Amino acid sequence: MKHSFLDQYSDRDSLIHRLDPRTKLLTSLLFILAVVLTPPGRWPVFALYFILVAALLILSRVPLLYVLKRSLVIMPFVVLIAVFIPFFREGEVAGSYNIWLWQLSVTYNGLEVFWNILAKAWLSILSLILLTSTTRFSQLLKGMEKLRLPGVMTMILSFMYRYIFVLIDEVMRMKQARDSRNFGGRRLWQLRTIGNMIGTLFIRSYERGERVYAAMMARGFDGQARTLESLNFRLSDVLFGLSLGFILILATTLNLWYL
């Protein structure tokens, strides 16, 4: 079965695509750190971050509509988590509601924190989309390896990238088999069937793991992950890193100046 790519558009070519994955990983992390550490209500600073990430997205020649869609897929989760905050903050009340026995009130302070969380989440998501749609997953893994991330973690990520669609296929086939045998009936019965499916999926994955391990051993694997060295920092990496660092420092000073 055909699937969408986790790292769609990463095989295109642009200034951003050509950067070393380590540069991109580190600058993305720095960017997210700077965004998260910005105090609530510093809208000019957020605007600056937005301009920065938007400029990079345009430079990367990834279709902007795709980026927008992809970022909107994740936002509902953020909203779900953040939606309660306005009700729990103390401060000047913006509105008060009576729902049956409870009295709920929304504060201005709480609303500000809410918008602030949404903005931070969106900016972070945008930067991660930029990272994953300009870097092949395999390159990203190499970058992590070179940055001395523990081998177990990069291997787990690598297996995830390889097998997630194989597993999705398996679930899809199980669902089709279930539906073609007239799935339906009582709630309780349905739950049991789903439980059985989850169990089966787990056992199949476990057995697949054993077979994959056998295939690795058959080719001389002895617990040591080895890869070829093939990453090189170039002048463009240095320049990119420096200019991004400069902008982030500028933004942070803007923060301080605001105080």
Add this chain to the structure above:
Amino acid sequence: MEEIIRVNNLSFGYPDGQPALSGVNLVINRGETVALIGPNGAGKSTLLLHFNGILHNDGMVRVFGKPVSDKNLRWVRSQVGLVFQNPDDQLFSPTVFEDVAFGPINLGYAEDKVRGVVTNALAAVGMSGYEKRSPHHLSLGEKKRIAMATVLAMNPQVLVIDEPTSNLDPAGKWSLIELLKGLGMTKVIASHDLELVQALCPRSVIIDRGVVVADGATAEILADKRLLADHGLAQAQNS
């Protein structure tokens, strides 16, 4: 003739107590192409896993006269290349290149040599130019060929293949058979695809319920309809 693999009275049972092999004797000589045929669950795959020591029972299997043991597993695996039935198990890396390079890197080749053998192995299976693709976006036929390349890249003396044509369409199957014909090394092929056996293997070994029940020229074995029917390789006969 030089003996490559010798199996002496090999028995094996899985941890759940189910016996898979009982007293198997088999010799594979250099240059042969041998078919291991038998019904589902006969023990073919279990036997294959013994050939390069994934499963091993000390002293029962010899490769080039040396008993397979914990100490020489690396060497054994560089001599006996095992291609698994399901390429989704065999191909586990994010890109085709990394997968084909996995074996050679584990063998300790230098970078230039690794790149060379990967290029050659992909060319040998007709998959040049696939280096940067990721396995889950390939068709089954392509995956099967690349699975073959991952083992060829280690330049083994014997190629052991489990069900090379299962689930392939006829065109894909025959092109794979042609590909296998072109590979000069010793080959052991487990299959119940009798067309493949006839086209490729001068010698056949029938395994059923963990026992070798026939070992001889393919032409004779495939002509014995009674024998085939008795071991689930042809339609059951009523007589």
